[in-house]
Amino acid sequence: MGSDLIKKNSTLIPMIILTLLFFIFGFVTWLNGPLIPFFKLACELTEAQAYFVTFAFYIAYFVMAIPSSWVIEKVGYKNGLSLGLVVIAVGSFMFYPAAEARTYAFFLIALFVMGTGLAILQTAANPYVVVIGPRESAAARISVLGLANKLAGFLAPLALTALVLSNMKDYTADKISILDDLAKSEALDALALQLQTPYIYMGLIVLVLAVFIKLSPLPEIDLDEDGHVAHLNIFQQIKESLKYPQLVLGVITLTLYVAAEVLAGDTIGSFGKQLGVYGENGDFYLKLTSFTMVAMVIGYILGILFIPKYVSQVSALKISGILGVILVTLIVIISPELIIQLPGIPDLPLVILLVALMGLANALCWPAIWPMALEDLGGYTKIGGALLIMGIIGGAIYPLIYGYLAGSINLSNEAQGISNTAKSGNQIAYLILLPAYFMIIFYAFKGYKYRSWSSK
Numbered sequence: 265m266g267s268d269l270i271k272k273n274s275t276l277i278p279m280i281i282l283t284l285l286f287f288i289f290g291f292v293t294w295l296n297g298p299l300i301p302f303f304k305l306a307c308e309l310t311e312a313q314a315y316f317v318t319f320a321f322y323i324a325y326f327v328m329a330i331p332s333s334w335v336i337e338k339v340g341y342k343n344g345l346s347l348g349l350v351v352i353a354v355g356s357f358m359f360y361p362a363a364e365a366r367t368y369a370f371f372l373i374a375l376f377v378m379g380t381g382l383a384i385l386q387t388a389a390n391p392y393v394v395v396i397g398p399r400e401s402a403a404a405r406i407s408v409l410g411l412a413n414k415l416a417g418f419l420a421p422l423a424l425t426a427l428v429l430s431n432m433k434d435y436t437a438d439k440i441s442i443l444d445d446l447a448k449s450e451a452l453d454a455l456a457l458q459l460q461t462p463y464i465y466m467g468l469i470v471l472v473l474a475v476f477i478k479l480s481p482l483p484e485i486d487l488d489e490d491g492h493v494a495h496l497n498i499f500q501q502i503k504e505s506l507k508y509p510q511l512v513l514g515v516i517t518l519t520l521y522v523a524a525e526v527l528a529g530d531t532i533g534s535f536g537k538q539l540g541v542y543g544e545n546g547d548f549y550l551k552l553t554s555f556t557m558v559a560m561v562i563g564y565i566l567g568i569l570f571i572p573k574y575v576s577q578v579s580a581l582k583i584s585g586i587l588g589v590i591l592v593t594l595i596v597i598i599s600p601e602l603i604i605q606l607p608g609i610p611d612l613p614l615v616i617l618l619v620a621l622m623g624l625a626n627a628l629c630w631p632a633i634w635p636m637a638l639e640d641l642g643g644y645t646k647i648g649g650a651l652l653i654m655g656i657i658g659g660a661i662y663p664l665i666y667g668y669l670a671g672s673i674n675l676s677n678e679a680q681g682i683s684n685t686a687k688s689g690n691q692i693a694y695l696i697l698l699p700a701y702f703m704i705i706f707y708a709f710k711g712y713k714y715r716s717w718s719s720k
Contacts, residue, residue, distance in 0.1 A: 275396050279408065281482050285345065285389055286409040288470060290416030290557075292352060292378060296321055297530040297553035298421045301537055302428075305440070306456045307368040311534070311674065315667035318530055320372035322522070322659035324379025325386070332387040333650035334498055342482050344388040349474035351381030356467030359459050366456040383653055390634055391649040406631035407567030414564060414627070417529065418557035425550045428458045493643030501647040509714035511648050514637025517707040518655035520700035521629040523662035524588060527697060528622035529556045531666060535690045536616050538674075539600055543610040555620035563627020571628075581632040581708035588625040588701035594618050595694045600687065615691060622697075629704060636712040662696065669693040 296317050304314040336344040355378030362370035393406055440448055493501060506512055536549035543549075571577055595618045602614040634652065641648045673689025 277480075278392075278396055278482055279405070281477065281480055282389060282393060283409055283412045284473070285349075285385060285477075287412040287416045288349070288352070288473065289382060289385065290413035291420045292382060292466075293321075293413075294417035294420045294529060294553060294557060295424055296375075297533050298424050298550040300530060301534055301550065302455075303368060303371065304534075306366065306452050307371075308452070309368065311671035312664065312667040313368075314534070315530075315663040316368075316372060317375060318526055318663040319660045320375040321379040322526065322656050324376045325383045325656035326654045326660065328380045328383040329387055329650045329653040329656075330498060330502070332384040332653070333647055335384060336388050337646070340484050341388045341392055342477070342480075342484055344384055345482070346474045346478040348381045348384030348388065349470050349477065351384060352378050353381075353467040353470040353474065355379075355381060356463045356470065359463035363456045363459045366453055383656075386656075387650050387653045390652070391638065391645050393634075404568055404571045404631075406634060407564045407571065407628065410627065410631055411561060411564040411568065414557045414560040414623075418554045418561060421533075421551055421553040421557075424462065427462050493647075498647070501644065502651070505641070505644045505647050505651065507717070508641060508644070508648070509717055510639060510712050511637050511641060511644075511651065513707055513711040513714065514633055515651050515655045517703050517711065518630070518633050518637070518652050519658035520703045521626065521633065521658070522656050523658035524622065524697050524700045525560075525626040525629070526659035527662055527666055527694070528619060528626060529553050530663060531690070532556055532616065532619045535619065535688075536613075538688055538690055539613050539616065541610060541612060541616060548610055552616065552620070555617070556623040559621050559623030560627040563624045564631075567628045567631055571631075577628075577632040577635060578708055578712065580628040581636070581704060584625050584627070584629050584632070585701050585704035585708055588622065588704065589698065591618055591622050591625055592694055592697045592701065595622075596687075596692060600691060619694070625701075633707070636707075639712075640715065658700075662700075665696055666693045669696070 300314045300317050303309060303317060304311070332344070332348075335347065339347065355374050355376075358374035358377060359371070362374050390406075393409060396405065440451060443451060493504075496504065530553065532552040532555065533549050536552045541549045541552065567580060571580055575583075595615055598615050598618065600613045600615050603611045604614050604617060606612060637652060638645050638648050670689035670693040673692055675689075677688065
């Protein structure tokens, strides 16, 4: 395989470059969480409409994964990484006119473009990480990259809150509602314009990184050295790859895992706001995504320390699925009135902490599923990686389902005079994650072992 050539050289430089890329992945991706309540206010959206932020971003992975695979086949992995960064930069720059117009559809288009750039990057980067060293330690390598990704995910909401959303207390729904139409429009315009400067700077930084990748000594890889796949067109490759059960079941598992990861990170802010987690400055709920990222960082550190020396990536996935089931069950049954005290943090409902802890359950799923799903694919590894990237559609669909269920139950509660201190739709809607964690458990115990559809 192409990995033989790479193994002859140090993996240090490729790992440093890939770690930097995964930091960018995380920073761009986990800005979505605080953007949901921000757009809900600035663009006057319903609960369900606000979650189109995640839909527009993650649907790009599904739509563009196969085209991304084709692009990478034409330009190579290294150039694909650089191209993906350029596309992200374009999406970042699009936030400027979108904020100027304060039009939600424009913001969604910009998010889709950024998601497209990330689809190209992920399609190139993840198979690269798998083949860059021994397959049995792939989960540990991906954990290192995941650590950078989630560290960025921890910093992104804090940075956006500090630079853009720090004065959200001056733009609460109650304060906006008492303004006349002209004053209301001016206030919301001013709020939206605060997104322009940070996204322009982010676009410029990503462009510089694209040039750095282009000029870097990152080696090219060839996953089809024997030429068994090169003569097949993209549709034939997809058809042939579907004969591998470990891949197909891996795609389904990854889809549901991403749904769980996105819900844990991107819904916790809205849930916290509903439960009144405002803090002294009135914006603490916008920082709650960082709690989920901290839990994921802890999970990745554990993966680096214990995989594969003490725990196999298969066992890590088993533990992740079981922990996820336990946490979702507790989230749904625990009263939101149970408060915990943490140093330097406002009174926090225990259920919010449990949502954050789903990050711990989710952390090792991505690193484990990738090598398990791509094992024994040979020349189909590239298209297999593209299909796995398509699985990120779970992050597009599940938040919409969650937003619809949460909004419907909340409206019903309001009609019945039930307060937010009782179990809300936001809390009950987490039940949709139980099937996701059950699928993870199945794949970890049995699904990944299949090598043909006739397996018993």
